[in-house]
Amino acid sequence: MGSGDVYIVRVRIRRPTVRLRQARLCRSERLDTLATATHKRMGLFHHYIADNRNPRSWASRLRRARFARFREVLDALPATKRILDVGGTVGFWQNMGALDEGLAVTLLNRRAPPNDLPRGFSAIQCDARDMREIADRTFDLVLSSSVIEHVGTFDDQRRMADEIRRVGKQYIVQTPNRYFPIEPHFLLPLFQFYPQVLQVELTRRFALGWYARIDDLEQARAHVAAHRLLDARELRALFPEAVLHRERVAGLTKSFIAIGTLRD
Secondary structure (H helix, E strand, O other), rough: OOOOOOOOOOOOOOHHHHHHHHHHHHHHHHHHHHHHHHHHHHHHHHHEEEEEEEOOHHHHHHHHHHHHHHHHHHOOOOOOOOEEEEOOOHHHHHHHHOOOOOOOOEEOOOOOOOOOOOOOOOEEEOOEOOOOOOOOEOEEEEEEOOOOOHOHHHHHHHHHHHHHHHEEEEEEEEEOOOOOOOOOOOEEHHHHOOOOOHHHHHHOOOOOOOOOOOOHHHHHHHHHEEEEOHHHHHHHHHOOEEEEEEEEEEEEEEEEEEEEOOOO
């Protein structure tokens, strides 16, 4: 091989980035297809299990049984019944058929109270974790349905529980079970056990359960953090004197009702 010889070397250059993009695109399409199929299945679950608007759903059946249990407690109260409904609405009492029974119901919420309340109803704007404007044992009954899981950390939940036990003579607190396999708000299997980063990402990508999709990252994080389900052990720690009732679906505990009486 002489020094003057010239060699031409052809090099075949592959483009892995193109293939990588194609692979990512296919994976994204598969994820979207899987998500669509999952949403269809969960739509059926929502209709037949979780939707209170469907009178044949499990949720509607549980609600009717829950109302019956509430009525038992209400009927045992004194003739003049002062009730505090923490996080409550007029619609709840309307659905229970108790609007025209001479009850004195106070609705407590963080948002501004409505102006057009039925007779016997009043409302206050207050944080359930700090009811300092309400004196001890003011109410014959404190009722709270599906609220305590939304107030923040376990310390926040303890503060709410302590206030309920302070201002009422009796209480009924209903909350979903952490270990029920379908998360009751986002309506995905075991969503409550996902890493928070995955919960946030799913919340940003899809409309889940009762909620619309949330684009903003910080809003999605705050939204996810506003859901902390309780288990039986934690609920007993918050309400030590309560009798714990279980609402079941297919033999599994879907939610708890803690019913307690305070002794002076």
